[in-house]
Amino acid sequence: MLNHIDIDQILFLDIETVPGCYNFSDLSDSLKDLWAKKTRFTQERDNQTPEEIYEKAGIYAEFGKIVCISTCFEYKKEGINKLRVKSFYGDDEKALLSEFGSMLIKHFNGDDKFLCGHNVKEFDAPYLARRMVLHGLELPKMLNTPGKKPWEVNHLDTMELWKFGDYKHFTSLNLLANIFGIPTPKDDISGADVARVYWEENDLKRIKIYCEKDTITVAHLMHKFKNLPLIPNENIEII
Template sequence: MLQKINLEDILFLDIETIPEYADFNALDDEKKELWEHKSQYQRKDEISAEEFYQRAGIWAEFGKIICISVGYFNLKGDKREFRVTTYHGEEKNLLEDFKNLLDLHFGHPKKLLCGHNAKEFDFPYIARRMLIHGIPLPHKLNLFGKKPWEIPHLDTMELWKFGDYKHFTSLKLMANVLGIPSPKQDIDGSMVRDVFYNENDIERIITYCELDVVTTAQVFLRLRNDDLLREKEIKKV
């Protein structure tokens, strides 16, 4: 079934998120209380709500998106390119730019979005942040009333599960077991907050995010038993 999908119809994506504010004390009293309640199950009693706030980026209600990296195939005969670009800057602006991309170039019913664990994280996170900013949802993220087979989303982790709902496999592990060369990354997801707030180095984060998009595309190719992308086929635009 995967082999029947035209690679040019897929938009691969990944997002990076951080706490909405650099410091817990920047929250107003009501938001502090709401955060304490929201995070109580994960942090238990050993860690205070203030200490745990550095992990707030994983929740759309308390975090924000700092970049969305996307990649797409351009096929010409037996030649192929995988083009990668990133939206970053003020969150509302990057979300509007991403919405425009979906509406203008990936709005057709046959077009699909693909990410790793994206059905659980990236897709709903983007949709929630759009609604928080008052941005109308693009058709590709508006799932209200859609039947499961009508949802235009692919998820490499879900494809790897083969129906096993208990199974979580990281992108890095999938790449390893599928024989995909591991990209040289100098940060991981746990470091994004500090790199953004303490080092003010968005370019370093963008590089990390784009490498994950490329790896997701490589995993998808392996799941189809297609040849992997060569370095010269990957173009940053």
């Protein structure tokens, strides 16, 4: 599977997002109204008020922000395959996006490079691009996708790859890791906890560790898809 793509040409990533304001009451009156309009179908479906569903604000690029981007790539050193993991995280979203964008432009700008994540096509990549545009940052080639044909976009989505054309259901990264026997350390938080950990505990390092685990799992899943051996923990370098 995917034999035409070399594993060392792929940048794996995952992002963690939170609401731009922790509480619905902190929004301006105009944003409260726009949030209500943006989520009206969800309100009707779940029989909830705009305030009740505000906990989901972090998944919308217009109402959320990125607090962590974790990346990893495979390289060979002295004949040994290794994974190098690097995270961009902090309260200053523009700064972390600028640093991440510079890395993409410098190291992953060629036509032979690929960006890979779980649901990256519908969430991570669009979210990153939208937030970069909002901050007035240059879009790296890897994220500058408007006007491109689908086959011209070098994004690999492990969720989409697993579907093999079946679009009826969502398969979580945790489920795929489990059935493929990919060892994953137990997390002390889940995606649903990220906003609380950020806004109430201000524990960015805890979020970073959680994000890095998912990024490494995505890389291991791609190894399974390509029938390659996993990278042992001692060969995973976190910088």
